[in-house]
Amino acid sequence: MATAPAAEEAAPKGGGSKKLIIILAAVLVLVLVGGGAAVMLLKKKQAADDSEDGADTAEAAPKAKAHPKSDHPPTFVPLDPFTVNLADKDVDRFAQIGITLQVDDPHFADQIKAYMPAIRSNVLMVLSHKTAVELLTQEGKEKLAKDIMRESVRPMGIELDDEDEDEAPAAADAPKKKKKKKKAHVESPVTQVLFSNFIVQ
Known part of the structure; x- marks a missing residue:
């Protein structure tokens, strides 16, 4: 009888470490997704601010032309x-x-x-x-x-x-x-x- 409870205690510990790994992985995924979403929102906000500034500049100086962004650095x-x-x-x-x-x-x-x-x-x-x-x-x-x-x-x-x-x-x-x-x-x-x-x- 002593061997049965020991086996039962060992099983939850092994399952607990698996649960801990799963929880840590889920938290890591949430942090990465949240960080990515925050970066995307900041870029959208910055692009919106730039377009508003560009609209103000275009109204003030309609001759100014924006250069298209290229894939490589200038x-x-x-x-x-x-x-x-x-x-x-x-x-x-x-x-x-x-x-x-x-x-x-x-x-x-x-x-x-x-x-x-x-x-x-x-x-x-x-x-x-x-x-x-x-x-x-x-x-x-x-x-x-x-x-x-x-x-x-x-x-x-x-x-x-x-x-x-x-x-x-x-x-x-x-x-x-x-x-x-x-x-x-x-x-x-x-x-x-x-x-x-x-x-x-």
């Missing part, structure tokens, strides 16, 4: 730092600016490197026509980034729309502007102009 093409005299007439001012171009296509990054002397020349021309007052404001920096984006692809035969020409057309120029707007929109292969250094003295 490629960054740093340009050597620029030091240039500014167009201020009263005082000699200069700027030292570090620029990096962001592109989605690595093959286009190689093409940029091949055209680098012409690109640097165009960027220097843009910078030398700016004044210190223009470069010190946020709007001035944003306009400079757009100008650099336009001029950095021009040596490769890509002509981007000049957004300043399209803004606030005069009534007398309305027919001319309408003809210009019918021109096909060209998407820039340079998705962003980033400043790594910006000193104005």
